Amino acid sequence: MSASSFEELVAEASAAPVDGWDFSWLDGRATEQRPSWGYQRLLGDRLGAASAALDVQTGGGEVLAGAGNFPAAMAATESWPPNIAKATELLHPLGAVVVAARDEPPLPFADAAFDLVTSRHPATVWWAEIARVLRPGGTYFAQHVGPETVFELVEFFLGPLSEDIRRKRHPDVERAEAEAAGLDVVDRRLERLRMEFFDVGAVIYFLRKVIWTVPDFTVDRYRDRLRELHERIQREGPFIAHSTRVLIEARKPA
Template sequence: MASGTDQAQRSFEDLLAEGEAVDVSGWDFSWFAGRATEERPPWGYARLVSQRMAGARAGLDLQTGGGEVLATIERPPPVLRATESWPPNLPLARAALAPLGGQVLEAPDAGPLPFADASFDLVTARLPVVTPWPEIGRVLAPGGTFLAQEVGPGSNIELSRAMLGGHLKPGGRFPADAVAAAEAAGLEVVDLREARLVMEFFDVAAVVVFLRKVVWTVPDFNVARFRPQLRAVHDGIRATGSFVCHPTRFLIEARRPERTGDGT
């Protein structure tokens, strides 16, 4: 593959066409090798999920995408389920998780979840579009854990502003709101960590693919509508070598309390 510098010297039109043609189904980001880099949070989410799933009785992964993260666990629990809302991702996830004995069900991001009350002692989610806290509280067994890595406030705001204008205020999810929602669902937050990271794009095709794939960065993104902004990003990359922005993430772990002696 050509280096990022070589990619940036290709014509604007060629790079736009390439970015529009890339398949953006699933959550496999291997296409970006040599085209973009993203710093990872220090807590190692995939490793944590693998450790927790190994000790679980029944595990559920919400909004699993193509099952990319869940498929990396070393030892699956006796019961392994996942949900996904986007139909093109369903066959990818089912193929990825079948070797682990996992079953993937179609379910809306905001719920309801197609499971009985207290079905799982572990529920996980990586970058959920929506975190359905009431449903998470419902399907967790007493003593069960919810572990998620979420997009934080103002994530990649430099890229959002490049497309939508410098006036854009930082939005997204705030950790304090997640804590309040977890507690409202009857859960106790036992861990909360935050990170501000660095991401670099080395050509405008990578920017296009990212915006098509990570749709909440610029809602209703398409190349034709944002062509002038993409041109400015392309020119900036040619001048400086990359476009830099800052993803934000937070890790939240919440538990459903054990039942008391009177069964409540």
């Protein structure tokens, strides 16, 4: 492909909207294996058995909306204004209240307000706050991004990462943090999943949307590396990376 094709891919991906947590723009341009456990289905089961639930860092609300089975009291938090608007539009008709809240303590709810707290791919996990807002006997149920997720892509842009960074989000670390907050971890599963990026536009879109992957990412800052990546994909085929996902369920003692 010509240099102009690279510029076209860059322009297209740079202009694509990245609000919400819908990745359909990547259809045909990137793939990612899904965890075997089916988080959204399991989430629906737990929501159906709850009386008051909170979904933390709900994004655009797509995963929560698809789970259904909302309890009588259903709330969600989100910090990014475009996502707050999208989640409100999607979840309010279903009976959920979306609360604008920063991704840091405290959560804007009273102690023991919920018997279920959930989250899918939270950027940060504040275990003490989760424990605080859970009722005795309540449950935290979540799918977290695991350790070394997409590190092939991260290191392509940032270079080799330290072992300390590689240990972040490790299930053993999260178990210790949950237990330190007074929660009992009753289920914990880890899977490593294959990802493929078929063009450089897919990479740009992904990095613009999942902003913590390469935190200082902009097209201008990494244009030379993006061009190298484009040429590599043209030469060798899809860029292969791997994500990790952790299913975790923790309970507050009764």
